[in-house]
Amino acid sequence: MSDAADRLNEIKTKITNAAARAHRKADDICLIAVSKTHDAAAIRPLIAAGQRHFGENRVQEAAAKWPELRAETPDIKLHLIGQLQSNKADEAVAMFDAIHSVDRSSLVQALAKACDKAGRQPQLFVQVNIGDEEQKGGCKVADLPALLAEAKAAGLKIEGLMAIPPADIEPAPFFALLDELAERHALTGRSMGMSGDYETAVMLGATHVRVGTALFGTRD
């Protein structure tokens, strides 16, 4: 078995164990393999090992890499986890099965238009700046109700919330807060947890974990 397949199995086992500790079903957690910066040769072993959900943070990079891989394996699901410029909304709606970075009014409007035109809507997550950090992407916690209302008025169905907690602090309270915000707004999706903290996130309700380094090794 390749290294990638070993790492995949190890992470799946950890997710299963974390889910069991929280009396949750492992099937309710989607593992997104974050393949940004990694080429097709690095990705193929994971596809061969059965992985189907992949995450990219840039539309351009995904457009260069994935058409060929998808032609080989049509049931692959692609998740956009990075910032999205409004002028790339059409391209993102055409290419991605899920967009985790809906974070502002102008993007809600651009996505509504793009989905209308395309006749399809990817799963959408509103990214929340859960630690209220100055430079960080995501909508402010205080602005979340208004953004969700605007998305609804624009005809978009929001699946859930996404967050990246502040670095170098215990992430659990931020995962708990995202879970509470999702609950408050009756949203089922919680996209939270990365290589260093996905088990904690699973125990606190994550439905989607985004794991890069632990699967692929470090990025250049």
Ligand SMILES: *Cc1c(COP(=O)(O)O)cnc(C)c1O
């Ligand atoms: C890169 C990235 C990840 C994966 O991070 P790792 O620490 O490599 O697992 C997850 N989420 C987002 C939004 C990212 O940009």
